[in-house]
Amino acid sequence: MTALVERVHIPAYEGRGVMLRAGQLLDIVDVEGQQVADLVAFDSTDPSEYLSTGHTVSCNAKVTLAVGDQVFTNHRNPVFTIIADDIGKHDIVVPCCDPERYSRDYGLPDHPSCLNNLRQARELLGVDVEVHGENAWNVFMHNRVTPEGDVVTDPAMNPPGSTITLRAERDLIVLVSACPQDLSPCNNFNPTSMELIVREDA
Numbered sequence: 185m186t187a188l189v190e191r192v193h194i195p196a197y198e199g200r201g202v203m204l205r206a207g208q209l210l211d212i213v214d215v216e217g218q219q220v221a222d223l224v225a226f227d228s229t230d231p232s233e234y235l236s237t238g239h240t241v242s243c244n245a246k247v248t249l250a251v252g253d254q255v256f257t258n259h260r261n262p263v264f265t266i267i268a269d270d271i272g273k274h275d276i277v278v279p280c281c282d283p284e285r286y287s288r289d290y291g292l293p294d295h296p297s298c299l300n301n302l303r304q305a306r307e308l309l310g311v312d313v314e315v316h317g318e319n320a321w322n323v324f325m326h327n328r329v330t331p332e333g334d335v336v337t338d339p340a341m342n343p344p345g346s347t348i349t350l351r352a353e354r355d356l357i358v359l360v361s362a363c364p365q366d367l368s369p370c371n372n373f374n375p376t377s378m379e380l381i382v383r384e385d386a
């Protein structure tokens with residue numbers, strides 16, 4: 185049995201955050217389907233230790249994540265353990281989308297981005313951390329690395345209500361963006377809302 189601690193709605197094209205204590209569970213819910221959530225996390229007592237996708241690839245010796253796997257900090261300590269996952273497709277290779285992505289690739293420097301959404305989440309949560317897009321875990325992002333080494337983005341597969349459940353392995357600041365990418369297949373050209381649900385053992 186678990187008890188609800190907090191439920192946070194992330195509107196489409198926006199970012200929100202939560203604070204987690206070690207042992208609490210975080211559900212990330214794709215409310216409407218085919219939506220990617222970009223997540224960064226920091227040790228709340230020492231934010232200079234943070235989720236690092238590069239260290240996660242190194243510690244796990246793979247670029248995929250499955251139930252039972254952990255993601256790691258820049259000091260190779262566990263951040264989360266994946267407890268359940270409806271989809272099992274994630275990206276930990278590319279950074280989150282940022283203003284330069286939309287400026288460089290689309291000529292749209294003012295397009296909403298995950299990096300700015302994560303900064304919005306930081307302001308709303310009132311925490312003082314530096315957000316680095318290269319450390320974002322792109323939850324539910326359906327990127328493939330081909331045998332030739334190409335990185336191909338397919339539309340997210342997740343039907344409405346798809347959920348991944350993470351157990352915090354330390355006290356954490358967690359910031360999440362409902363990815364606003366509407367110019368690539370990432371969110372099937374239709375960014376929608378997400379939900380964060382924090383639970384703990386009753």
Ligand SMILES: [Zn+2]
Nearest residue numbers: 281298363364
């Ligand atoms: Zn994005």
